[in-house]
Amino acid sequence: MPDILVTIKDGIGVVTLNRAEMFNAVKLSMWRELADIFSNLAHDDAIRAIVLTGAGANFCVGADVTEFKVIRENREQSTAYEVSVDACSAAIANVPKPVISAISGYCLGGGCHLALACDFRFADTTAMLGIPSAKLSIVYGVKSVQRLLAIVGIANAKRMLYSAERYSAGHAWGMGLVDEVSDDAVGAAMDFAGKLAQNAPLSIAGAKFMLNGLSLGEGALDVTAAQRLIDRAADSDDFREGRRAFSERRAPQFRGR
Template identity: 65%
Template sequence: MKDIIVAKRDGIARVALNRSSARNAVTLAMWRELADIFSHFACDRDVRAVLLAGEGKDFSVGADISEFDSIRDDKRQAADYEVAVDACSGAIAALGKPVVAVISGYCLGGGCHLALACDFRFGDRTATIGIPSAKLSIVYGVRSVQRLLSLTGVANAKRILYSADRYRAEQAMSMGLIDEIHDDAPRAAERFLKQLADNAPLSIAGAKYMLNELSTGAGSLDLAMAQQFIDAASDSEDFREGRRAFAEKRAPRFRGA
C-alpha cells in the first residue's frame, strides 16, 4: 500500500498522506517523495491547483519519531534530515499554483510544517494544531519559523513554539493557523480551488512568488525574478485571451501560456 496517494480530476490534484494506522506520521521516505510529487506538478499543465490532506481522521501527527534512532541520532543526521524536510516544504511553497491543506484531527509538528507551506489551510471542527518541538529538544527549521511568523505574528509564534501546546480549530483560526473552518472542509476546499483554477495561471504564479518572498522579511524579494513573472504574463497568450474575453463579455479560457 502506498504511503502517499495522488489523484487528479478537473484540474485539481489531491495528495493524501496514507498512513492512517500511524495517524499519517511522515517518514523520511515520504518527505522525499512529497518533494518529488510537488516538483513534478510545476511541469504538469493539467494540474491547476492542489489539495493536500490526510487519509482517515488525522491530517498528520508529524514526523515519524519511531525512526529517529536510526536516521536522526546526531547533529549530522539531523542536518541531513532537515534538508529533506526543507526540500519538501520548499517544493510545496515554490509551486506556482494554489495549494490548500485540508486539516482534520491532529496536525502536529511536521504535519504543521506541511500545512504552513501551503497557501491556505481549511479545517473542520476536529482540527487540533500544535508544534511540540520544545518537548523534544528540537529547534524548528528557519523557513518554517518564517512561515509561522508571517501567518501568526511574533507573539503567537513565540507562544506556539515556547509552549508546545495544542490548539483547537477556533483558537487556531484566531491565531492565523487556520484560514477557514467548515463542517465539510474537503468539499469547501475543492470548491475554492475550482474557482481559483479558472483564473490565469501566470497571474497566480507571479503573485505567489512575490507574496511568499515579501512575507519572509524586507530585502528577500529578487526583483529581477519578479520582473520575469511580470514580463511572462504581459507577453502571454493568456493576457490576450483575457482582453478578448473582457471585450466579448465571456469567461476567459486560460491555458497558462
C-alpha cells in the same frame, strides 16, 4: 499500499498522506517523496491547483518519531534530516499554483510544517494544530519559523513554539493559522481550488512568487525573477484572452501561456 496517494480530478491534484493507522506520521522517505511529487505537479500543465490532505481522521500527527533513534541520533543525522524536510516544504511552497491543505484531526509538528508551506489551510471542527518541538528538545527549522511568523505574527509564533500547546480549529482561525473552518475541510478546499483553477495561471504564479518572497523578509524576493514573471504575463496569450473576455462579457478560457 503506498504511503502517499496522488489523484487528479477536474484539473486539481489531490495529494493524500496514506498512513491512517499511524495518524499519517511522515517518514524520512515520505519527506523525500513529497518533494518529488510536488516538483512534478509544478510542471504538469493539466494541474491548476493542489489539495494536500491525510487519509482517515487525521491530517498528519508529525514526523515519525519512531525513526529518530536510527536516522536522527546525532547532529550530523539531524542536519541531513532537516535538509530533506526543508526540500519538501520548499517544493510545496514553490509550486507556481495554489496549494490548499485540508486539515482534520491532528496537524502537529511536521504536519504543521507541511500546512505552513501551503498557500491556504482549511480545517474542519475536529482539527487540532500545534508544534510540540519544545517537548522534544527540537528547534523548529528556520524556513518553517519564517513561514509561521509571516502567517500568525511574532506573539502567536512565540506562544506556539514556547508552549507546545495544541489549538482547536476555531482558536487557530483566530490566530490566522487557519483560513477557513467548516464541517468538510476537503470539500471546502476542493471547491476553493476549483474557483482558483478558473483564473489565469500566470497571474497566480507571479503573485505567489512575489508574496512568498516578500513575506520572508528583506532581501528574500528575487526582484529580477519577479519582473520576468510580470513580463511573461504581459506578453501572454492569456492576457489577450482576458481582455477579449472582459470586453465580450464572458468567462475567460486561460491556458497558462
